[in-house]
Amino acid sequence: MGGLGATTAVAFASWGALELMVPPGTADEWHKSVCRFCGTGCTVRVGMTDGQVVDVRGHEAGHNKGVICVKGSMLPALTRIEDRLTTPMIRRNGELQPASWDEALDLVAERFAEIRDNHGPDALAYYGSGQLLTEETYTANKLFKGGLGSNNVDGNPRLCMASAAAGYVSVFGKDEPPGSYADIDYADFIFIFGANPVECHPPLWEHVQRRRASHRDTFVVCVDPRVSPTARDSDLHLPVIPGTDLLLLNAMAQVIIEDDLVDHEFLNKHVLFRDQTGFIEFDRFKELISEYTPENVAGRLGIGADVIRHVAHRFATANAATSLWTMGANQRTQGTAINIMLNSLHLLTGQICRPGATPFSVTGQPNACGGVRDTGSLSHLLPAGRAVANPQHRAEVEERWGLPQGRISPNPGFHAVELFRAMEDGRVKGALIMCTNPAQSMPDSDRYAAAMQNCFTVVSEIVADSETAKAADVLLPAALWVEKEGVMGQGERRYQIVEKLMEPPGEARSDLWILTELAERLGYGDLISARTPEDVWDEWRKFSADTVYNFEGMTYERLRKEPGLQWPCPDEDHPGTVRRFVEGDDPFVPEGAGIKFYGHPEGKARITFCPYVPSPEQLSNEFPLYLTTGRVLEQWHTGTMTGRIKELNGAAGPAVFTISPIDARARGVSSGDLIVVTSAFGEVEGRARIDKDMRPGLLFAAFYDAKMLVNKVVADHVDPVSREPEYKVTAAQFRKAGV
């Protein structure tokens, strides 16, 4: 018995010792949050030790299934970047000098009030960001449109997804995608159009790869003028000539109709057709599209007619087709038309409203959808899908905000490009710029950076040396990511909360705090009565309740527990809506309807015939090449955050111009040579990198590097509907520097 007891004791003692020997995790405590970078909106777990972020992992319960990218993996380093702005600064005698918050905010309020009183409210503007938290953007929108009386509320989402929003509104009557990332799990045809998810949305590409790995018959097509990493890894790459890809979509529609691949039952029940003048019959649409035969467009597209026909057939006959697109479709003078046609291909073939079949515009920033599109914080919008130009919509918003009737100006404000032109010519005299870097991100950027010098410019920033901060008259230190609390809404209508986990450095404050303090000083304290993130959220949540954006069921309490919820979500028991317009999923689809596109009064979606119009950027002897821009894996946007993280900087290196061997040889350029790239908008110097896969006649550069600011030469033509600039197509030339 003694031996047995001793043996048992040894066994338990060993076990106890082993329990104690399990190594501690990499952090003391873990919190659910959202990645700060791109529009994928990955759910993350943030590991904290001693009040510092020490580790970040993908959250397995998130839509991203535990996957994040190298940028997200470096989020701990983001909280420790050097050169954070820690005190307000006021420009005195040409130099930014430290000031107190009271000095800075009093000055801003005084100057804004003076401009409003002397030049009218339209001389004031707000330029925001798809990176601010929803509560912040909602408050800024309310302050400017409802308080100051200026609809000059715009922001960088105009530069990235305005065409997508305009496309969805045209087709479905309401903005935002009908489907979800989860549709990738069911698709057997994935149509990647003007997007490079391998670098720009890696967790989404991982999603695609998982689908391909588990279902070998999944077919991936990539439409991109460049042999991007995504094109390289796709099953079929269509290297269209820049600026021509609406021809491809129209030709696919023509083939689908001509070869009778149309889902007639779906069209009869759920779709109406239009041209530029009004509703038309299907036969008229067929007639209009008939000129876009593959043979007619193949020469201009630069791909073969048989390939167009093949892709159209595969799209239409797939069990489930999902389209994913980003800036290659949006940043175009025909961006809205391209978006309409991408959605329309799904409607023509019935590839929508079922698992795996959806048209999905992937967005670029973590809160462009929830923060800006949904809150209506663009110059022509009001919250929850309302329009400034609509008197009833204005009246509804005035009532909810407790404003006298007629308080909101009936005139849409300036869209982004026009807003900076207005700064340039003095129509706008005072501007508040928050959480964005337009001096680097605007097309024709030198021109608009200079425009800011003509205006009283207030910039809320995390660092003092961004291109935009350099133009500030007043620079306000902003909190970043988990230094503040609020909600972000990404591309699949999913809202997620970012909880405050640490204090911002020095005197930095949240943008919400800055806005509420400014509102108080401007005399709008009663209007901006919600002062905490949760109070603002509750106001906005209840605002949404009688709209088809209804997310009243998303309380902070729920958002803290769950890895995000997709709206509509009308009550606290609702699980959220994975597929919009589908009975049983979307609460706004009545019983028995099956599918209902309730955004339009007819309850049907609309396919509008969109004729191809060539880009204003046409090749010439002077500018015989196309310049197109994009991002790289390890850097994000203008690099104010990722450019300060050595692991990311080291991996990406300085920005370069990627050129073809043929163009390089013709100009005597070798890899590493300094070249001068010119366009009608200016010139910029940078190093060349010869890529053997680059098509002749094409130049590519990413815009993260302020030392090689490619946007100096990028065209600023805008789409006539969405007003989004044409970043992707600029006629250009290059030469070896010094020649």
Added chain:
Amino acid sequence: MEVSDVFRLGAGVFSLVGVGLCVALWLVRLEKMSAERKINLGITTISGIAFFKLLALVALFAVPAATVGVANYHTVVGVHDVDSCNLCHVMTPMITDMRDPHSETLAARHYRHGWIPKDQCYECHSDYGLAGDMRAKMEGYRHLARYTTGTYSEPIEYRGVFSNSNCLKCHSDTPAFRAVSSHVTVAALLKDNTMSCLNCHGAAHPTREQRTPGSPDYDRLMGGAE
């Protein structure tokens, strides 16, 4: 016959031999033993006392030691196989998923492509070298203790830090790995496990939610109906 089966058989044979020798010892009549009595062993001749001592040495020490050794070797090496892990039902979801030809998890993809030909669980969950084996065994003992005493709850959760060395030992020298520039710049973070390979390359196993009893996937992962 697998190697582990040979060891199981060997341990059984040794045990039987040991029992037989002990019985033989029990039957020896000590009074008949004397230094003078000689016993011819074929290769040499020894005294009765010496023979008794030799028999006792073999029966009481050598055979038990060999039995324990062989059995322990089985415990240490024989349990490397996947089925050994699957003996505990909490591991079944991982193994069902790994063998699912349509699963998207890292484990399933490695299994499906034959990237790890055998002992798949052990290959990824034992760190490099002898120390890694030791740690894995200690963890195995801890798991066994938890399992047999019922001091766990489903879904089980990984404790500690999964070492990236388990990924890097195969991947770090491949051209595909070296072609990704950020692998080089984050090498130090991967080495000290402050950044996980799984961040970018996906979940290795079904999620906790899927492995929670009552979830829509639970029965399937436990080997039940699809």
